[in-house]
Amino acid sequence: MDNESFLHVATKDAIKKVVRTDPLVLAQERLATVFNLRKFTNELNCQELALKVVSLLKQGIPLVGLQAAPNGYREQLVPASITEDELLQSAAWRRKSLMCQSKRFKPEEEAALLETTAEEVAKGFLEGPYSEQEISVLLETEDWSLSPRFVLFQGTGGKIRVIDDAKKSSVNAAYSSTVKLQLQDVDYAANMVLFLMSESAAAGISGDEWMGKTFDLSKAYKQLAILPAHQRHAVVGFPVSGTWRFYRSISLPFGCTGSVYGFVRVSQAIWYIVTRLLSAVSSHYFDDFPTLERAPGCRVLSLAFSAVLDMLGWGHAKEGDKALNFAGAFDLLGVNFNLALTPKGILQVTNKTTRIEKLCALLDK
Numbered sequence: 001m002d003n004e005s006f007l008h009v010a011t012k013d014a015i016k017k018v019v020r021t022d023p024l025v026l027a028q029e030r031l032a033t034v035f036n037l038r039k040f041t042n043e044l045n046c047q048e049l050a051l052k053v054v055s056l057l058k059q060g061i062p063l064v065g066l067q068a069a070p071n072g073y074r075e076q077l078v079p080a081s082i083t084e085d086e087l088l089q090s091a092a093w094r095r096k097s098l099m100c101q102s103k104r105f106k107p108e109e110e111a112a113l114l115e116t117t118a119e120e121v122a123k124g125f126l127e128g129p130y131s132e133q134e135i136s137v138l139l140e141t142e143d144w145s146l147s148p149r150f151v152l153f154q155g156t157g158g159k160i161r162v163i164d165d166a167k168k169s170s171v172n173a174a175y176s177s178t179v180k181l182q183l184q185d186v187d188y189a190a191n192m193v194l195f196l197m198s199e200s201a202a203a204g205i206s207g208d209e210w211m212g213k214t215f216d217l218s219k220a221y222k223q224l225a226i227l228p229a230h231q232r233h234a235v236v237g238f239p240v241s242g243t244w245r246f247y248r249s250i251s252l253p254f255g256c257t258g259s260v261y262g263f264v265r266v267s268q269a270i271w272y273i274v275t276r277l278l279s280a281v282s283s284h285y286f287d288d289f290p291t292l293e294r295a296p297g298c299r300v301l302s303l304a305f306s307a308v309l310d311m312l313g314w315g316h317a318k319e320g321d322k323a324l325n326f327a328g329a330f331d332l333l334g335v336n337f338n339l340a341l342t343p344k345g346i347l348q349v350t351n352k353t354t355r356i357e358k359l360c361a362l363l364d365k
Contacts (some may be wrong), residue, residue, distance in 0.1 A: 008220055010275045011192060020190045022210040023296035026279065030297075030304040033277050037311050054183045060227035061252055061262030063166075063234060064174040070265060072210050073179035080176040083216045087174040094179030095132075095146040098168060102239050103150065112151045112160045113238050117247065125222045126236070135235055135246045144232040145169040146246070147253060164253040171233045172257045177365050181264050184271075184283040191282055192349060196292060197342045204293075210339050211326040212292045216303055217267075218315040220287035221252040224266060229256075230268065264285075270312065276286045277303050290332040298326035 018026065052070055064084045069075045082090075105113065120126040138144045147169040152161045196210065217223070226234050228250060234249035234256075252259040264286065271284035280301060282291040293301045294317045302325070309316045317323040324330070329338040331352050338348035351359070 007141075010272060011105070011281065011283065013197070014275050014279045014281050015192075015199055018281055018294065018297075019203045019205060021279075023294050027297050027300040029077060030278050030300055031259055034304050034307045034311075037277070037308065048278045049254050053266050056266060057224070060230070061138060061258060062227045063171055063230040066176040067178060067261075073182065075278070076180040078177045081173045082170060084174050084352055087170055089362060090170070091143045091145045091232075094170060095144070098146055098148055099239075099244055105238070108152050108153075112153070113162065114240065116151070116160055116162050117149070117238075117245075120222070121247070123222070125219075125251045126247040126249055130247070131243035132244065132246060135248065138248065139232050139235075140324055141232060144235050145171050147171060147234070147235045147236050147255060149238045152238050162254065164249070164255040165227035166253060166256040169233075176232075176256045177257065177261055179261075180248040181261065182268075183264070183299060184257060184285055186335055186349070187339070189283050189285075189332060190349060192291065193337065193339070193347050194283065194340065194345075196281060196347060197347075201343075201345075209294045209296075210342065211295055211298055212290065212329055212330040212332075212337060212339060213298075213302070214322075214332045215282075215289040215291060215309070216317040216322040217287035217289075218311075218317055219253055220267070221263055223313075223315060224252050224263060225250060226252060226258075241336040248268075264340075270309070270314065274305055274308055276309065282303060285333050288333060290330075290337075293326060295326075302326065 021029075042074070061200070064087060066080070107318055117126065117129075121128060126274055132137065135144060146166040147166045149162060151163050152163065153159065154161050187301070193212075200210070221245075231248055234253055235246055236249055236253060237244050237246040252263065267284050267286060271282060271289060274280045274289070275282055278301065279291065280291055282289050289305075291301070293304065306316065306318065331337075334352060334355070336352050337349050341348060350356075
């Protein structure tokens with residue numbers, strides 16, 4: 001498949017501008033954009049943007065039902081298997097059944113659930129804990145769905161990942177998706193790099209001037225609200241010593257199909273803004289934004305990218321292993337891109353160092 005099929009017009013335009021513009025001049029333009037963000041945002045061509053995500057931000061993300069297919073996406077209908085009315089009618093007995101089926105957590109699982117859930121309550125992502133009766137009073141109905149919460153421990157470090165099982169609650173069964181998600185995965189990012197190298201060679205720019213990094217949104221799903229009318233479909237809970245604790249979700253649950261489709265639309269809008277306004281050579285994959293820049297402009301672009309996210313109200317990593325500086329080799333989407341041989345037209349894609357270490361440890365057993 002050729003590069004053309006992977007690259008959006010916005011990305012290609014950004015690449016051509018970055019390649020053909022003096023880094024210092026481009027840095028000045030980026031700083032001016034940051035200082036005049038409102039003006040430049042108003043100048044964006046809304047018809048070209050065609051994402052219409054402002055209503056999602058203002059009103060909240062829907063978790064059930066059929067939503068109109070947004071412009072700019074390939075239409076692909078995956079219909080719901082039940083209606084919202086059917087979900088509501090079956091909610092009470094389904095909830096009772098799930099509560100009876102629950103298995104006891106291991107001590108470390110229960111401790112992790114209690115800790116992470118308490119953190120989400122403290123940050124305003126959840127409300128609770130409540131009893132079953134209190135939730136019914138709060139929502140003014142007994143027809144609310146329970147998505148059981150469980151925990152996974154990822155990697156050798158045991159990173160905690162909390163999942164709200166919207167499949168068991170049948171909330172996902174009541175959601176109809178109307179578009180095919182266009183995710184800018186590793187293939188997209190690799191073709192973006194190769195197209196950039198091709199344009200650089202044509203302009204006589206040395207490939208060893210290019211560096212990369214990945215910008216990362218913090219707790220990305222939790223920065224978006226649920227459509228208030230759908231909060232009855234967004235109750236999560238888990239048993240502690242045999243007694244269930246229930247929480248009302250204010251922000252997107254991690255486990256709902258609607259959360260995925262809503263977040264990707266918002267993520268793509270953020271990508272469009274930083275690509276068009278900052279001429280950033282960037283892609284996006286959910287909450288990650290792999291980005292390339294010529295060495296002289298790395299610091300300014302890093303500051304400008306972060307400033308735009310701040311102005312848009314998006315929390316993002318500013319320190320630690322998810323906020324590394326631009327470098328000749330950088331991690332993205334589970335792999336490592338090494339740009340050292342790009343002057344020869346070669347992009348080295350390998351497993352991340354941590355992944356290699358895990359594989360070696362596994363083979364040594």
